[in-house]
Amino acid sequence: MRRSPLARPDIGARERELVNLVLDSDVLALGPLAIEFEERLAAVAGRRFGVSCSSGTAGLHMVVRSLGIGPGDEVITTPFSFVASANCLLYEGATPRFVDIEPDSLGLDPAEVAAAAGPNTVGVLAVHVFGRPSRIGELSGLADARGWHFIEDACEALGSTAAGRPMGSFGNASVFAFYPNKQVTTGEGGMVVTDDPDMAEDLRSLRNQGRDTDGTWLNHVQLGYNYRLDELSAAVGVAQLERLDELRAGRARAEAAYARALGDVAAVQLPRAGAHEQVDWFVYVVRLDPNLDREQLMAYMAERGVPSRPYFNPLHLQPLFRERLGHGPGDFPVTERIARSTLALPWSSRLADDDIEYVAQVLRAGIAEQSGTS
Numbered sequence: 001m002r003r004s005p006l007a008r009p010d011i012g013a014r015e016r017e018l019v020n021l022v023l024d025s026d027v028l029a030l031g032p033l034a035i036e037f038e039e040r041l042a043a044v045a046g047r048r049f050g051v052s053c054s055s056g057t058a059g060l061h062m063v064v065r066s067l068g069i070g071p072g073d074e075v076i077t078t079p080f081s082f083v084a085s086a087n088c089l090l091y092e093g094a095t096p097r098f099v100d101i102e103p104d105s106l107g108l109d110p111a112e113v114a115a116a117a118g119p120n121t122v123g124v125l126a127v128h129v130f131g132r133p134s135r136i137g138e139l140s141g142l143a144d145a146r147g148w149h150f151i152e153d154a155c156e157a158l159g160s161t162a163a164g165r166p167m168g169s170f171g172n173a174s175v176f177a178f179y180p181n182k183q184v185t186t187g188e189g190g191m192v193v194t195d196d197p198d199m200a201e202d203l204r205s206l207r208n209q210g211r212d213t214d215g216t217w218l219n220h221v222q223l224g225y226n227y228r229l230d231e232l233s234a235a236v237g238v239a240q241l242e243r244l245d246e247l248r249a250g251r252a253r254a255e256a257a258y259a260r261a262l263g264d265v266a267a268v269q270l271p272r273a274g275a276h277e278q279v280d281w282f283v284y285v286v287r288l289d290p291n292l293d294r295e296q297l298m299a300y301m302a303e304r305g306v307p308s309r310p311y312f313n314p315l316h317l318q319p320l321f322r323e324r325l326g327h328g329p330g331d332f333p334v335t336e337r338i339a340r341s342t343l344a345l346p347w348s349s350r351l352a353d354d355d356i357e358y359v360a361q362v363l364r365a366g367i368a369e370q371s372g373t374s
Helices: 013-025 032-045 056-066 084-090 110-116 136-146 197-206 231-242 244-262 294-303 319-325 333-341 353-371
Strands: 049-053 074-077 095-098 121-127 149-153 173-177 190-194 284-288 342-345
Touching (some): 056 173, 056 197, 074 084, 136 149, 190 197, 244 284, 244 353, 333 342
Parallel strands (some): 074 095, 149 173
Antiparallel strands (some): 049 190, 173 190
């Protein structure tokens, strides 16, 4: 039986070459490739500084800490996201204030953000879901007008642009992640990008156990963390950025193949970019007709070697946030409606056109079985 992985990193000869160079160098941490990776990624994002770290979660946490957000503060963010975008606030004793999303971009609805503002609101944390830009110009403009911090979670959006401006170039700081299913991978890893030299310096201290950044041996000036990115991971990251155009082209080809294979299926809504946007999708998530039984369809596909997953389970319906914030069903109806319809399909720059055709055939057959037309 044919099988297609849900996600597959694209690792080639250049990545192996640079990793071997690191192994031969004896410098396995805080080395020159980490610095090169930071400089290259900052340039892609249109920022002055990059500070590498161990994960996107670590990057978000450090930004919250560096901005001085803490107990008593509220930050408006989305319930339709990976848990890190809310956990990073809880780590510092702040409160995530969820508001509903808009059904097109799947990002924060600026009108909902404005209406939710209260006396304890100090910032907005916006997420570009699946790589699709949120209404980032409106959201960052609102934060500027209100005097709030603005944190851009671009962990899923490396390479995406809106009106020609790259995601990762907005607000106080932006964060990227490099898990194996991301547009660029380092295995595990993340990076904060910013235009603020003081914040960049503070982040370098925070990731390294709070050490002074002037080179003084074991001089700890603040509470910090072991959030460093190792040199082996940085080597993979440098190679991936060298190949960025190639990786993007592979995903664009896969997107076009899915459009050909599924574009005429009425029960499936394909992901799409908005006006003046270019989207480099981190996952390929379709939306299903609400009359379909998603669980039954996923089981049908799995039996035929095609994995799929719902993306995302709303944060406000998960036990942690029900207990801490008192949320429940019905609080954010757009988020809940969208979450009931999503289905992630196999996705990679290495996914062959005939693999995509097989995924489409199985998905079509599963839908036909439910509708009685098989």
